Amino acid sequence: xxxxxxxxxxxxxxxxxxxxxxxxxxxxxxxxxxxxxxxxxxxxxxxxxxxxxxxxxxxxxxxxxxxxxxxxxxxxxxxxxxxxxxxxxxxxxxxxxxxxxxxxxxxxxxxxxx
Numbered sequence: 001x002x003x004x005x006x007x008x009x010x011x012x013x014x015x016x017x018x019x020x021x022x023x024x025x026x027x028x029x030x031x032x033x034x035x036x037x038x039x040x041x042x043x044x045x046x047x048x049x050x051x052x053x054x055x056x057x058x059x060x061x062x063x064x065x066x067x068x069x070x071x072x073x074x075x076x077x078x079x080x081x082x083x084x085x086x087x088x089x090x091x092x093x094x095x096x097x098x099x100x101x102x103x104x105x106x107x108x109x110x111x112x113x114x
Contacts, residue, residue, distance in 0.1 A: 002092075002093075002096040002099075003025065003027075003033055003036070003037065003092045003095050003096045003099060004025065004026050004092065004096075005023050005024065005025060005026070005088075005089070005092070006024045006025065006026050007023075007024065008023075008085050008089070009085075010022055010023045010067075010081065010084075010085065011023075012077065012081060014071060014074060014077060017070055017071055017072075018068055018069065018070060018071060019068070019069055019070075019071040019077055019080060019081075020066070020067070020068045021066065021067040021068075021069075021081065021084055022064050022065070022066045022067075023064065023065045023066075023085070023088060024063055024064055025063045025064065025065065026063075027063065028061050028062060028063045029058050029059065029060050029061060029062055029063070030060070030061075031060065032099055032102045032103065033095070033099055034058060034059075034060050035102070036095040036096070036098035036099040036102060037058055037065075037091070037092070037095040039095070039098055040091050040094040040095040040098055041054040041056055041091045041095070042054055054091075055067045055068065055069050055084070056088060056091065065088060065092075067084055067088075069084070
């Protein structure tokens with residue numbers, strides 16, 4: 001089963017120089033989904049698994065993905081929301097593929113990165 005958002009529109013809060021975003025998922029994070037998300041969110045691309053920073057975070061049993069980033073100009077908030085939503089959708093698509101591979105394996109902890 002794929003990892004999907006209930007809506008592409010996140011809850012947004014601006015607190016001073018930071019913007020906080022929260023997207024809701026259709027299903028809560030279980031071990032396999034969360035592992036697939038964590039494996040996918042830090043990779044640079046399909047060929048490069050070098051760890052990169054990611055502003056997105058999630059917790060086991062919750063139905064949300066959250067993100068907190070610096071905000072230079074409040075006028076850029078709508079564009080930042082759009083960019084982060086597109087990036088998150090890409091991460092979730094990759095995590096869904098990884099999750100499908102894990103679901104087909106006996107011991108999902110042994111599934112190597114592609």
